[in-house]
Amino acid sequence: xxxxxxxxxxxxxxxxxxxxxxxxxxxxxxxxxxxxxxxxxxxxxxxxxxxxxxxxxxxxxxxxxxxxxxxxxxxxxxxxxxxxxxxxxxxxxxxxxxxxxxxxxxxxxxxxxxxxxxxxxxxxxxxxxxxxxxxxxxxxxxxxxxxxxxxxxxxxxxxxxxxxxxxxxxxxxxxxxxxxxxxxxxxxxxxxxxxxxxxxxxxxxxxxxxxxxxxxxxxxxxxxxxxxxxxxxxxxxxxxxxxxxxxxxxxxxxxxxxxxxxxxxxxxxxxxxxxxxxxxxxxxxxxxxxxxxxxxxxxxxxxxxxxxxxxxxxxxxxxxxxxxxxxxxxxxxxxxxxxxxxxxxxxxxxxxxxxxxxxxxxxxxxxxxxxxxxxxxxxxxxxxxxxxxxxxxxxxxxxxxxxxxxxxxxxxxxxxxxxxxxxxxxxxxxxxxxxxxxxxxxxxxxxxxxxxxxxxxxxxxxxxxxxxxxxxxxxxxxxxxxxxxxxxxxxxxxxxxxxxxxxxxxxxxxxxxxxxxxxxxxxxxxxxxxxxxxxxxxxxxxxxxxxx
Amino acid sequence: xxxxxxxxxxxxxxxxxxxxxxxxxxxxxxxxxxxxxxxxxxxxxxxxxxxxxxxxxxxxxxxxxxxxxxxxxxxxxxxxxxxxxxxxxxxxxxxxxxxxxxxxxxxxxxxxxxxxxxxxxxxxxxxxxxxxxxxxxxxxxxxxxxxxxxxxxxxxxxxxxxxxxxxxxxxxxxxxxxxxxxxxxxxxxxxxxxxxxxxxxxxxxxxxxxxxxxxxxxxxxxxxxxxxxxxxxxxxxxxxxxxxxxxxxxxxxxxxxxxxxxxxxxxxxxxxxxxxxxxxxxxxxxxxxxxxxxxxxxxxxxxxxxxxxxxxxxxx
Numbered sequence: 035x036x037x038x039x040x041x042x043x044x045x046x047x048x049x050x051x052x053x054x055x056x057x058x059x060x061x062x063x064x065x066x067x068x069x070x071x072x073x074x075x076x077x078x079x080x081x082x083x084x085x086x087x088x089x090x091x092x093x094x095x096x097x098x099x100x101x102x103x104x105x106x107x108x109x110x111x112x113x114x115x116x117x118x119x120x121x122x123x124x125x126x127x128x129x130x131x132x133x134x135x136x137x138x139x140x141x142x143x144x145x146x147x148x149x150x151x152x153x154x155x156x157x158x159x160x161x162x163x164x165x166x167x168x169x170x171x172x173x174x175x176x177x178x179x180x181x182x183x184x185x186x187x188x189x190x191x192x193x194x195x196x197x198x199x200x201x202x203x204x205x206x207x208x209x210x211x212x213x214x215x216x217x218x219x220x221x222x223x224x225x226x227x228x229x230x231x232x233x234x235x236x237x238x239x240x241x242x243x244x245x246x247x248x249x250x251x252x253x254x255x256x257x258x259x260x261x262x263x264x265x266x267x268x269x270x271x272x273x274x275x276x277x278x279x280x281x282x283x284x285x286x287x288x289x290x291x292x293x294x295x296x297x298x299x300x301x302x303x304x305x306x307x308x309x310x311x312x313x314x315x316x317x318x319x320x321x322x323x324x325x326x327x328x329x330x331x332x333x334x335x336x337x338x339x340x341x342x343x344x345x346x347x348x349x350x351x352x353x354x355x356x357x358x359x360x361x362x363x364x365x366x367x368x369x370x371x372x373x374x375x376x377x378x379x380x381x382x383x384x385x386x387x388x389x390x391x392x393x394x395x396x397x398x399x400x401x402x403x404x405x406x407x408x409x410x411x412x413x414x415x416x417x418x419x420x421x422x423x424x425x426x427x428x429x430x431x432x433x434x435x436x437x438x439x440x441x442x443x444x445x446x447x448x449x450x451x452x453x454x455x456x457x458x459x460x461x462x463x464x465x466x467x468x469x470x471x472x473x474x475x476x477x478x479x480x481x482x483x484x485x486x487x488x489x490x491x492x493x494x495x496x497x498x499x500x501x502x503x504x505x506x507x508x509x510x511x512x513x514x515x516x517x518x519x520x521x522x523x524x525x526x527x528x529x530x531x532x533x534x535x536x537x538x539x540x541x542x543x544x545x546x547x548x549x550x551x552x553x554x555x556x557x558x559x560x561x562x563x564x565x566x567x568x569x570x571x572x573x574x575x576x577x578x579x580x581x582x
Numbered sequence: 583x584x585x586x587x588x589x590x591x592x593x594x595x596x597x598x599x600x601x602x603x604x605x606x607x608x609x610x611x612x613x614x615x616x617x618x619x620x621x622x623x624x625x626x627x628x629x630x631x632x633x634x635x636x637x638x639x640x641x642x643x644x645x646x647x648x649x650x651x652x653x654x655x656x657x658x659x660x661x662x663x664x665x666x667x668x669x670x671x672x673x674x675x676x677x678x679x680x681x682x683x684x685x686x687x688x689x690x691x692x693x694x695x696x697x698x699x700x701x702x703x704x705x706x707x708x709x710x711x712x713x714x715x716x717x718x719x720x721x722x723x724x725x726x727x728x729x730x731x732x733x734x735x736x737x738x739x740x741x742x743x744x745x746x747x748x749x750x751x752x753x754x755x756x757x758x759x760x761x762x763x764x765x766x767x768x769x770x771x772x773x774x775x776x777x778x779x780x781x782x783x784x785x786x787x788x789x790x791x792x793x794x795x796x797x798x799x800x801x802x803x804x805x806x807x808x809x810x811x812x813x814x815x816x817x818x819x820x821x822x823x824x825x826x827x828x829x830x831x832x833x834x835x836x837x838x839x840x841x842x843x844x845x846x847x848x849x850x851x852x853x854x855x856x857x858x859x860x861x862x863x864x865x866x867x868x869x870x871x872x873x874x875x876x877x878x879x880x881x882x883x884x885x886x887x888x889x890x891x892x893x894x895x896x897x898x
Contacts (some may be wrong), residue, residue, distance in 0.1 A: 278668065457683070
């Protein structure tokens with residue numbers, strides 16, 4: 035659900051790598067095929083699925099699908115869905131806004147450039163950066179559930195649950211962006227005697243803005259998905275309605291909520307895309323060279339400032355309407371037994387099947403990541419010749435993004451047995467929806483010249499796409515996929531219930547047993563795994579971006 | 583006031599647009615925003631917030647509990663509101679954190695709630711809760727036949743099986759206990775784990791459809807479903823009725839007297855015990871609860887539930 039430091043990393047990867055495969059042909063697949071490599075996992079998967087399928091819930095699944103065209107229009111249902119939707123959007127907006135402020139401040143605090151210019155020291159930046167890895171490693175759902183236990187059912191919980199990990203993510207991106215900027219102008223100003231804060235603002239402010247705005251916009255989309263997910267686990271808003279209507283198999287009412295959410299999500303994505311183009315921001319899979327330090331920020335500066343200024347009354351109004359009261363965070367409710375003698379039951383802690391739990395989580399992450407990365411290019415390729423099919427693929431991506439993974443998993447259980455594969459499918463499909471959109475965006479930004487040349491030379495649409503378009507995006511796309519794997523690791527917690535394997539399932543079981551010691555241990559292991567995963571995916575990404 | 587707001591807003595605008603999102607946390611927001619209704623303050627008119635574990639369809643809960651709220655409000659002369667929650671554990675947490683004052687808990691969740699909130703009081707249970715039963719059910723086409731003895735539960739090995747909520751007494755805790763006595767472990771089910779449908783109604787729907795071969799539900803919901811036609815014996819059959827155990831009960835916070843006036847708790851209990859089918863509204867409530875009337879409940883009776891809960895690991 036989250037998206038991290040891809041913005042700065044991808045800028046370096048901008049131009050194509052068409053020549054890359056030339057040197058060591060023997061060992062490498064051709065570049066266009068590189069993108070399709072992960073989709074090879076579909077072959078064994080298709081082999082396994084018949085053994086997992088039981089088809090018992092086919093009736094229900096058909097009812098679910100049919101209900102899509104006949105959503106409930108009952109005024110009561112509509113009103114409840116709209117109220118829920120407003121709450122979800124409000125929580126997303128507040129959490130997002132708070133995360134931006136938090137992230138900007140913490141990002142500045144963890145920037146090496148800033149520390150060097152102002153205090154001549156580097157180590158505090160490194161320290162803060164490391165500390166920030168911890169809030170980032172814990173999924174917003176975990177923050178939400180933990181806060182829920184500490185302060186009770188308050189509207190502010192969801193907002194803070196989103197703001198903490200998102201803020202830490204934004205901080206990382208801000209720090210990376212800052213430290214990646216050319217410091218020539220800064221040094222010049224400093225040598226000329228300008229005080230550090232003024233020099234920093236003048237030299238680094240403008241080039242920082244485009245990357246920040248583009249990334250910030252993207253975080254709002256993530257926040258909407260997160261707020262929906264938090265609702266599924268009882269933190270209020272439309273997610274709660276979706277969960278309850280699905281669980282009670284009221285499919286018509288379920289689709290009422292889904293269609294409304296889809297409309298809002300597409301409107302948000304389109305709106306942000308427009309703004310991004312209007313304000314000349316770099317794309318996320320930035321292949322065009324719009325980004326970097328060059329973009330003309332000044333032209334639309336007034337608009338931007340106005341838009342940001344509008345956030346103030348908007349945030350206050352939303353906080354008011356939702357009853358978000360930060361003071362509620364101070365009223366901690368004691369957790370019965372915690373801190374008392376014997377609240378940590380070492381024997382039971384060690385008795386948890388740790389290797390199986392961790393193994394299950396890793397297997398789930400890998401399978402889901404490969405699926406998420408592999409599906410979209412294949413879907414595009416297969417649907418290339420038929421425009422209606424292409425539209426259908428886009429629609430399926432939108433629905434997959436929209437639908438929180440635990441709900442997909444519940445639906446899949448109507449056809450498949452519980453387990454790693456079912457859970458991985460649920461997560462993989464959701465993330466394929468996210469990656470698919472990025473892929474489409476990157477393709478739209480790239481140059482169509484090669485593809486057109488191939489097509490006019492009589493090559494079919496599929497081959498033209500494969501050889502004309504895919505080579506340029508292969509490496510950035512896969513690099514983004516590596517980053518996504520690390521997000522997925524964090525996300526495995528949300529399908530734990532259904533996966534029946536992995537740390538996530540144990541976590542929800544421990545939560546319903548109110549076993550605080552187990553809960554803490556599980557969160558710690560999760561954080562540790564995520565930190566390791568982040569390190570690993572960073573390396574893979576750097577290698578991919580450096581190219582052949 | 584309006585002008586003051588405008589001025590403050592203008593100051594905020596000028597100060598820095600980037601500060602905007604932080605302001606809800608600041609003094610400005612405190613001036614601008616009224617205290618939310620849910621905030622726990624010594625309000626002039628305290629509201630009794632009632633809740634329930636979501637063991638059945640939300641649609642049914644939304645019919646039943648507003649009725650309960652209006653009846654209690656009439657009887658006790660205080661405002662009563664119903665707060666829905668998303669799952670069993672959330673009901674326990676909301677009780678512990680003081681978001682709910684009076685909750686209709688199951689056996690297990692009630693014990694969990696009382697352990698986490700010392701001083702909480704058991705108020706009442708239904709006549710049927712003293713000796714409650716679970717019904718194991720199977721899809722009619724699954725080939726599973728009714729059994730007469732507990733040890734025959736082994737027929738469920740290798741089948742797709744679903745419980746209700748993870749914290750359900752009649753839909754998980756006691757059934758798991760009976761299964762383990764018969765030698766059936768959770769990993770013996772097909773797929774290596776049982777499902778958790780979330781509620782009794784959903785278990786019936788999933789087993790009827792064939793999504794699961796078998797499942798287990800609370801007897802009262804099962805009877806009601808057969809009666810109103812939501813379950814049909816052509817699609818789903820009962821295969822075994824469990825021995826009895828104590829289940830659902832009302833639990834109230836220990837500090838109600840301090841908030842609603844002296845003697846409030848001792849008025850609350852007789853109010854619930856006084857519900858009779860002769861009163862039209864009370865009749866409706868009792869019918870939705872599937873009971874003739876409510877009786878006093880003894881906290882000690884749930885000792886057995888606590889014991890099983892500890893053995894299965896749901897109580898620590």
